[in-house]
Amino acid sequence: MIKLIKLMIGSALLALSLALLIICLEKKNPEKTAAWLSFLALNPLLGMMIYLVFGCTPLKKSLFRSKHMPGEQLPALAHQQKQAFSENEIYIQESIDAKGLSRLLLGKAFAPLSRNNSLTLLHNGDAKFAALLEDLEKAQDHIHMEYYIFHDDAIGRRVQQILIRKAGEGIKIRLMFDGLGSRSLAKNFLRELRAAGIELQWFLPLRFPRAFLTLNYRNHRKLVVIDGRIGYLGGINIGDEYLSRSAKYGFWRDTHLRLEGTSVHTIQETFFNDWYYLTGEIHRDPRYFPKEREDGEMLVQIIGGGPDSHYESIKELFFTMLSTAQKEIVVTTPYFIPDESMIMALKTAASRGVAVKIILQGKPDHKLPYLASSSYFRDLIPSGVEIYRYQKGILHSKVLTVDQEIGVVGSANFDIRSFQIDFELSAVIFGSDFAEKLVRDQEQDLQDSLQITQQDLQSRTPLLSLQIALARLLSPLL
Structure with a gap:
């Protein structure tokens, strides 16, 4: 009986200590703190283990402290444009609210504003893949792709075969897959890509024991850059379900963008920043950031979000x-x-x-x-x-x-x-x-x-x- 009482008192003290730790670490997010305290109340040890994997804010800061490339261009350009706002020299004139929003993104997200852009709205997977496959076939210098989900299925194989053929033509190709979302890719699928000379990186792959620290942080981006002039972003990954071919899901409603213009440089910079985090490589060759040309007149800011930023x-x-x-x-x-x-x-x-x-x-x-x-x-x-x-x-x-x-x-x-x-x-x-x-x-x-x-x-x-x-x-x- 005495041992049981001591065990209960010990468990209570452990739960209290862990609760105080979480309150101190997560004090800026009361809802999140309350959820973690509920886990601790149910099972202190299990709750703490899950917290370390999925919720520890200080861990997040240590993982991504050195993620950004030295000499990154976006902050400097954003600062210049922010100064131009103060001097009324910026070219956004839509409304006071639009100006305020754009200035916020310059200061908090280092998102440069560009005006010489042409955009195509891609309604569902059929439109996205019809445009993307055509652009991949026409690539002249390089192709960069970064996806949360990339499946080894009909559309995945079709993209793969185009990439292998373009690599054979001398096109530089770099691919980045999320370690969780694309974990089902078969080894032979990846082997065929590498054999063609295509560079491939996994974003925080599920390798134990490090996976306990990185599992919760995923690269949810779906971006493509072709020759530094054409960019893609949106909600559509690479997989047959996004073409409404899945018996399980049926019709799939989604939205993607095709971009041309200076905004593509920001997408390119985002890709290279993620690539640097995985490889330590710094790419500043002008071929990846071709000179501006008049592709259109649309005002666009590309905004990246993630746990590597001081701001949400x-x-x-x-x-x-x-x-x-x-x-x-x-x-x-x-x-x-x-x-x-x-x-x-x-x-x-x-x-x-x-x-x-x-x-x-x-x-x-x-x-x-x-x-x-x-x-x-x-x-x-x-x-x-x-x-x-x-x-x-x-x-x-x-x-x-x-x-x-x-x-x-x-x-x-x-x-x-x-x-x-x-x-x-x-x-x-x-x-x-x-x-x-x-x-x-x-x-x-x-x-x-x-x-x-x-x-x-x-x-x-x-x-x-x-x-x-x-x-x-x-x-x-x-």
């Missing part, structure tokens, strides 16, 4: 857009796990009379985030926020539009993981012409969706309510 750039972008909207906000995202500040921004916008609409998955590809997103409805819907569930298939688009003047397309979801943990890449596009194209797509998505009502919330079964509550408890950790 993606979150600050979204928050500012929500806070300055005057007429309409439309959010399209498969995974919706906002923190308290983002919930307040959405509710406040609706209270100001802004039409706020959120389009989410109706058919989930991951059940837990789907349930967790449902937990926010009771807070948002009474405030006037309209929430819709997409019914036509799997919704995977990541798009935000405000007042039909500014649009964001990229890899970032409207969730804590994209704000704080994963490496993301998005394009901010200024101008009503392109924003209206995005809005037309969103309007079609709304027609293919069902609106969630108060009656839907009231009709939840006790079991479903319990599942949603448990998923909400885990939401800061997803």
Whole structure:
């Protein structure tokens, strides 16, 4: 009996010590802290192990302290443009709000603003791969690809064979795969790439014991750079499911961008920064950053987010857009796990009379985030926020539009993981012409969706309510 009491007292002291440690380390994020304390209450040792793998903020800082290339160009260029803003010499004239947003991205995300860009909106996988395969075939100097998911399937093999053939023509090719998302790639698939002279790197591969420290930090980007002049980014990975060929998922709704112009230099810089982190190589050859030419007139800023930054750039972008909207906000995202500040921004916008609409998955590809997103409805819907569930298939688009003047397309979801943990890449596009194209797509998505009502919330079964509550408890950790 005495031994049992001592064991209980020891466990309680251990839990208390670990709780105090987490409170000290995660004091800036109360929701995250509360979730970790709940884990500790259930099982102190297991909770602490999971915390070290998935949540330790100081560990994140140590992992990515030396990620950036020496002499990185983006901060210097962003600083120059920020000074030009102060002297009214910058060329963005859309609105005061657009200027403020652009200046924020210059200061917090080191995202240079460029105007000589041409953009193509790629609606779903068919459009993306038709354009990408044609551009790969026409490559003259180099191809850089960085993907979270790259599958060894029909479209994956087709891309692979083009790359092997282009390498044989003397084109320099570098590939980067995420160690978790692309872990299913077969050895012979990779061997064939390397045999052709293609350079290949894994971003934080699952190698034990280091995987315990790196598992939670994923490269969620989906980018391509061809000859330093053509760039791709968005939500579409390399896999047959993105072409709606999967029997499991069926129709797949997604959005991607094809870019030409100076904005491609920022995508290139992002790729080389990640490449430097993995290899230590620094690439500054002018061939990778060809001289500017007049490809178009669109104003674009490319914003990268990730745990290597002192700022939560993606979150600050979204928050500012929500806070300055005057007429309409439309959010399209498969995974919706906002923190308290983002919930307040959405509710406040609706209270100001802004039409706020959120389009989410109706058919989930991951059940837990789907349930967790449902937990926010009771807070948002009474405030006037309209929430819709997409019914036509799997919704995977990541798009935000405000007042039909500014649009964001990229890899970032409207969730804590994209704000704080994963490496993301998005394009901010200024101008009503392109924003209206995005809005037309969103309007079609709304027609293919069902609106969630108060009656839907009231009709939840006790079991479903319990599942949603448990998923909400885990939401800061997803």
